Amino acid sequence: MAAGVAHKLQFGSQADDGVEKFVSGYEPWELGGRGDSFKLAKRRTQLRESLEKSVSEHPWVWPKRSIIFVSDPHADAEAFQESLVVSGGVKLHRRRGFVLTAAGRKASFVIGGDCLDKGPSNLALLRSVKALMDCGADVKLLAGNHDVRFLIGLRAMRLPAHCDTEHMFARMSPKVVPLIHEIYQHYLQGSKRALRGVPSGEECQKRLLPATDWFERFEMSARGRMPDETLQRELTRMQKKISGFESAFADVGMDWREVYATARLCQKLFLKRGGEFFWFFNKMQLAYRSGSFLFIHAGLDDQAIEIIKRDGVKSLNKLYKQQLRHNLFDFYYGSVANTMRTKYRDVDMPLSNGAVAELCRQGIHAVVHGHRNRLDGQRLMLRQGLLHIEADITMDRNSRLKEGLTGIGIGATIIEPTGRVLGVSNDYPAIKEFSPARYLQ
Numbered sequence: 001m002a003a004g005v006a007h008k009l010q011f012g013s014q015a016d017d018g019v020e021k022f023v024s025g026y027e028p029w030e031l032g033g034r035g036d037s038f039k040l041a042k043r044r045t046q047l048r049e050s051l052e053k054s055v056s057e058h059p060w061v062w063p064k065r066s067i068i069f070v071s072d073p074h075a076d077a078e079a080f081q082e083s084l085v086v087s088g089g090v091k092l093h094r095r096r097g098f099v100l101t102a103a104g105r106k107a108s109f110v111i112g113g114d115c116l117d118k119g120p121s122n123l124a125l126l127r128s129v130k131a132l133m134d135c136g137a138d139v140k141l142l143a144g145n146h147d148v149r150f151l152i153g154l155r156a157m158r159l160p161a162h163c164d165t166e167h168m169f170a171r172m173s174p175k176v177v178p179l180i181h182e183i184y185q186h187y188l189q190g191s192k193r194a195l196r197g198v199p200s201g202e203e204c205q206k207r208l209l210p211a212t213d214w215f216e217r218f219e220m221s222a223r224g225r226m227p228d229e230t231l232q233r234e235l236t237r238m239q240k241k242i243s244g245f246e247s248a249f250a251d252v253g254m255d256w257r258e259v260y261a262t263a264r265l266c267q268k269l270f271l272k273r274g275g276e277f278f279w280f281f282n283k284m285q286l287a288y289r290s291g292s293f294l295f296i297h298a299g300l301d302d303q304a305i306e307i308i309k310r311d312g313v314k315s316l317n318k319l320y321k322q323q324l325r326h327n328l329f330d331f332y333y334g335s336v337a338n339t340m341r342t343k344y345r346d347v348d349m350p351l352s353n354g355a356v357a358e359l360c361r362q363g364i365h366a367v368v369h370g371h372r373n374r375l376d377g378q379r380l381m382l383r384q385g386l387l388h389i390e391a392d393i394t395m396d397r398n399s400r401l402k403e404g405l406t407g408i409g410i411g412a413t414i415i416e417p418t419g420r421v422l423g424v425s426n427d428y429p430a431i432k433e434f435s436p437a438r439y440l441q
Contacts, residue, residue, distance in 0.1 A: 022426040026431045031380045047439060048439040052440065054365045057361045058360060058361060059363075062415075062417050068108070068413075070395075072393075072395060073111075074146070075119045075125045079396055083411055088414075089109060090132070098137070105136070107137075108290070110288060112295065112391065113144025113145070114146045114297065115129060116179055119178050141280075141285070143286050145298070153171065154270060154271055155271070157169055163221050167209075178252075180262050181252045181254060198261045202256075204256040207260065208263065210242070286317050287339065293366050294367050295367075297371055298339055298370070299351070299388065300367060302351060303334075307319060316336070343372055356384045373399060377432060389421065389434075411424045412424050
């Protein structure tokens with residue numbers, strides 16, 4: 001299929017009864033999840049104490065507009081579309097596509113990142129996001145680690161060879177292969193001009209993968225700029241990624257000339273003004289704040305909070321843009337990218353009680369994020385006393401198959417100006433309802 005041809009969106013079925021088809025009503029949203037070892041009374045006490053401490057620093061402020069948060073669609077357009085319908089923000093018209101409801105016209109839609117990879121169709125997902133924007137919705141598009149890893153790989157191809165960045169195309173890992181293969185199939189496969197001007201397979205491989213002495217050069221360059229343990233872990237990880245990268249392309253029947261030609265086309269589609277998907281990364285931001293809620297893909301650490309303290313969330317977004325343009329090494333291995341990949345493990349950058357207290361003084365009381373996929377709907381968690389609303393409901397069918405779930409994931413997290421948060425998921429039998437006022441009376 002040639003570039004530039006208009007594409008018609010294929011929308012999923014819209015159930016007349018909406019969310020009622022898989023939930024039976026509302027229930028109070030408790031801290032933790034199923035199988036949590038803490039007794040309910042203890043969890044409620046923990047949450048109450050945390051909320052009381054946070055509001056002692058700064059009063060709770062609710063968004064002026066309802067916010068519909070949908071995260072981690074991972075290239076499953078049907079799951080994304082049905083989740084927007086269930087949120088009550090849109091309806092699906094057979095010919096017109098997305099149509100905003102009265103509630104949707106008064107809401108902001110926050111897409112929490114990781115639109116790409118996994119499948120079944122990255123292109124359908126991208127066009128669904130664009131259709132939501134084009135129907136008049138107020139859309140905030142956040143950066144996810146899968147999305148930005150692809151962006152970094154494309155940007156690194158443009159740079160002179162240097163040990164800091166020459167590995168970053170391969171750093172995307174085999175997870176990006178379905179996306180590149182899909183673009184090859186849609187735009188290049190079968191075209192007599194697809195490989196015109198493309199160098200030999202050996203030269204293409206040389207341009208895409210780090211040189212054989214990269215490991216030694218990277219270790220020397222990175223030593224002192226990242227912890228030794230992190231450095232050694234990165235070197236080990238890259239050995240596996242390079243090997244897996246090559247075999248993954250071979251498995252889908254792409255040689256290095258086809259991979260290189262497709263990567264160059266991706267640069268035109270995503271990075272060149274006027275490209276079909278230029279809007280995607282151009283629209284993307286790292287974080288969004290509304291009232292006392294901070295929306296981000298994965299989470300925070302002390303350094304990120306220090307940046308917010310200096311000049312608000314806008315300074316975090318500004319640094320994200322600057323580092324992506326001018327310093328990919330510092331970006332990818334620093335605190336900015338950590339906000340897209342942290343799971344609060346020991347290997348991640350630390351989040352301390354002191355930093356959380358500072359965040360509360362800035363008036364931020366809850367972090368709404370994706371990244372940590374849940375199997376039974378959204379979850380409330382405390383991390384160093386900071387409330388986290390985990391909203392990745394495992395939407396895409398490929399992840400669900402691996403997790404033992406059926407069909408597609410449907411759901412959304414809705415934050416209302418009236419002072420409550422709703423968690424809707426087809427993997428949980430009720431709408432979870434969280435209201436801080438319940439604990440602060």
